[in-house]
Amino acid sequence: MANTTTAGGFLLVVAIVLPVAGVLVSLLLGGRRAERVAFVVMPAGLGVALAIATRIWRTHDVLQYFVGGWMPPLGVGFRADGLSAVMIVASALLVCGIGLFARAQFKTPPGSETRAPLMFWTLLLAIWAALNTVFVGSDLFNLYVGLELLTFAAVPLVSLDGRPETVAAALRYLLFALLGSLLYLLGAVLLYGAYGTLDIALLCRRIHAEPAAWAAISLMTAGLLAKAALYPFHLWLPPAHAGAPAPASAILSGLVVKAPFFLIIRLWFDVMPGMPERAAAQVLGILGAAAIVFGSIVALRQARLKLLIAYSTVAQIGYLFLLFPLAIRPETGHPWGTAAWTGGILQAVSHAFAKAAMFMAAGLIAEALGHDRIAGLAGAGRALPITVFAFALGGLSLMGLPPSGGFIAKAMLLTAAVAEGQWWWAPVILAGGLLAGGYVFLVLARAMGEPIEPLRLSAEVSRGRQAVVAAVALCAVLLGFVPLHPSDFLQIGRSVAATAGTR
Amino acid sequence: MSAVTLYGFCSAALVGLGLYGLIVRPEPLRKVLAFNLIGGGVFLLLGVVARRGASAGLGGDPVPQALVITGLVVAFASTALAVALVLRLLRDTGETVPASDAGGEAPADGRK
Numbered sequence: 372m373a374n375t376t377t378a379g380g381f382l383l384v385v386a387i388v389l390p391v392a393g394v395l396v397s398l399l400l401g402g403r404r405a406e407r408v409a410f411v412v413m414p415a416g417l418g419v420a421l422a423i424a425t426r427i428w429r430t431h432d433v434l435q436y437f438v439g440g441w442m443p444p445l446g447v448g449f450r451a452d453g454l455s456a457v458m459i460v461a462s463a464l465l466v467c468g469i470g471l472f473a474r475a476q477f478k479t480p481p482g483s484e485t486r487a488p489l490m491f492w493t494l495l496l497a498i499w500a501a502l503n504t505v506f507v508g509s510d511l512f513n514l515y516v517g518l519e520l521l522t523f524a525a526v527p528l529v530s531l532d533g534r535p536e537t538v539a540a541a542l543r544y545l546l547f548a549l550l551g552s553l554l555y556l557l558g559a560v561l562l563y564g565a566y567g568t569l570d571i572a573l574l575c576r577r578i579h580a581e582p583a584a585w586a587a588i589s590l591m592t593a594g595l596l597a598k599a600a601l602y603p604f605h606l607w608l609p610p611a612h613a614g615a616p617a618p619a620s621a622i623l624s625g626l627v628v629k630a631p632f633f634l635i636i637r638l639w640f641d642v643m644p645g646m647p648e649r650a651a652a653q654v655l656g657i658l659g660a661a662a663i664v665f666g667s668i669v670a671l672r673q674a675r676l677k678l679l680i681a682y683s684t685v686a687q688i689g690y691l692f693l694l695f696p697l698a699i700r701p702e703t704g705h706p707w708g709t710a711a712w713t714g715g716i717l718q719a720v721s722h723a724f725a726k727a728a729m730f731m732a733a734g735l736i737a738e739a740l741g742h743d744r745i746a747g748l749a750g751a752g753r754a755l756p757i758t759v760f761a762f763a764l765g766g767l768s769l770m771g772l773p774p775s776g777g778f779i780a781k782a783m784l785l786t787a788a789v790a791e792g793q794w795w796w797a798p799v800i801l802a803g804g805l806l807a808g809g810y811v812f813l814v815l816a817r818a819m820g821e822p823i824e825p826l827r828l829s830a831e832v833s834r835g836r837q838a839v840v841a842a843v844a845l846c847a848v849l850l851g852f853v854p855l856h857p858s859d860f861l862q863i864g865r866s867v868a869a870t871a872g873t874r
Numbered sequence: 875m876s877a878v879t880l881y882g883f884c885s886a887a888l889v890g891l892g893l894y895g896l897i898v899r900p901e902p903l904r905k906v907l908a909f910n911l912i913g914g915g916v917f918l919l920l921g922v923v924a925r926r927g928a929s930a931g932l933g934g935d936p937v938p939q940a941l942v943i944t945g946l947v948v949a950f951a952s953t954a955l956a957v958a959l960v961l962r963l964l965r966d967t968g969e970t971v972p973a974s975d976a977g978g979e980a981p982a983d984g985r986k
Binding site: 519530 | 927
């Protein structure tokens with residue numbers, strides 16, 4: 372492994388520093404200019420993300436950067452492989468989409484009261500910085516700091532409108548997240564105590580199957596599960612994601628819960644490749660399956676649109692964790708060469724776009740009708756055709772119908788379940804799709820219905836905002852055109868771990 | 875039993891006590907305190923790790939000692955954020971145990 376900073380490695384630092392600089396500048400200039408700063412940072416950040424992805428695509432190799440030229444274990448490194456690049460680009464696209472959408476809701480008001488816009492725009496940029504830190508970090512303690520930054524940026528977004536129930540939801544979210552990060556830190560300390568390094572590449576060569584490593588990895592995984600809201604740690608998610616303002620819900624449900632999932636992948640496939648036991652992976656899979664069934668059924672029973680979408684997030688997170696039993700120690704080659712690997716990652720990305728679009732659509736519907744009761748949605752389809760269409764496109768991906776990213780993802784997970792001879796996951800994947808069809812249909816049927824009395828809209832919704840929602844939903848659909856076989860791009864940077872791991 | 879082992883057990887006990895408090899006590903302020911107990915346990919463990927890794931004439935491995943400082947800053951910030959939320963809740967509702975904690979998602983489901 373070339374232990375030097377690669378050409379273009381500085382891009383990784385720029386990806387983190389740019390949003391952080393945006394946060395600092397907004398705080399200095401005050402709420403009046405926060406929106407303008409965000410709209411300067413967003414295109415620049417998107418450009419950096421695309422540059423990172425292109426470079427990795429062209430060289431077919433990882434990007435690395437070592438701060439100050441110090442090599443691990445003394446220094447701290449950043450490293451982006453194919454998986455990081457996909458996540459970085461997806462978050463950049465989503466942050467820009469959400470920013471465009473939120474422009475009308477959090478525009479700088481004419482009066483002197485500018486706290487809400489200032490908070491929203493700075494927190495949006497802070498979440499972006501934290502996400503990029505998590506995606507490119509290669510030092511376990513650095514990743515801990517990234518996780519905590521993410522928590523501190525995400526929790527205030529939940530209680531942005533200051534209603535007591537959202538403050539309570541934020542507090543509960545914070546307590547779950549803090550417990551999660553402390554367990555993660557405890558595991559990291561144990562790893563340092565046992566192996567004397569926190570760098571992922573070095574750890575992967577030193578780690579053995581022994582009690583210290585098992586305890587550390589279990590603690591870290593448990594902590595990250597609490598943050599990823601996998602069943603049964605999902606309790607905090609529905610009130611937090613349903614209570615937040617629509618653009619905030621979109622980023623919380625689309626991206627923030629994916630960061631801990633990404634770290635579990637790092638732990639299981641990079642820190643200890645080849646080590647995880649099948650039984651442990653089966654436990655994650657069973658929790659994922661329980662999440663799919665439980666989340667979907669509870670979603671069917673919701674009376675409020677945003678709560679329905681939030682419970683559907685609980686269910687869709689379950690699919691992500693089917694990756695572990697299906698990709699670990701497969702009969703057919705390396706974990707990252709399997710259909711399950713590509714399918715799981717694709718599920719993370721397509722769910723991000725689909726769910727963000729659905730939350731934003733729900734926000735527009737609530738704004739126009741003045742409420743988000745599912746029973747009172749009649750006529751919404753006529754009043755807001757583009758929005759309801761975008762909601763349906765997002766739903767397509769959740770159900771796993773072609774053409775959509777969700778279809779490809781679920782088809783690949785299904786293929787993997789059959790190929791690995793673990794047929795018991797197949798009915799869960801299919802049942803989850805059917806149940807998702809149920810709750811999406813429930814909403815659409817109501818929205819398309821004739822209202823009993825003529826619908827009076829409480830607010831006009833501009834076509835531009837509806838178009839942004841439709842564009843985000845379209846991204847989820849376009850992901851349905853990626854080829855239906857294990858992706859090469861997602862395997863970039865895996866070979867290092869493979870050679871070190873197969874001892 | 876060496877001092878290092880003794881401190882190791884202390885940190886394990888702190889983490890255990892904190893976990894118990896965090897899971898069992900419903901009052902948010904107690905949960906915040908329990909969180910700080912776990913934090914104390916983790917930082918003590920970092921100290922133990924530093925002591926065990928002492929070499930080159932130093933009293934301890936400097937890396938974990940540096941990590942403790944960062945960890946303390948993070949724990950301080952999270953405690954401040956949690957206390958701010960608890961105070962806000964107290965001001966708006968007059969109590970700190972959120973009503974929703976008693977019945978989970980009951981209010982949302984019950985509004986059918």
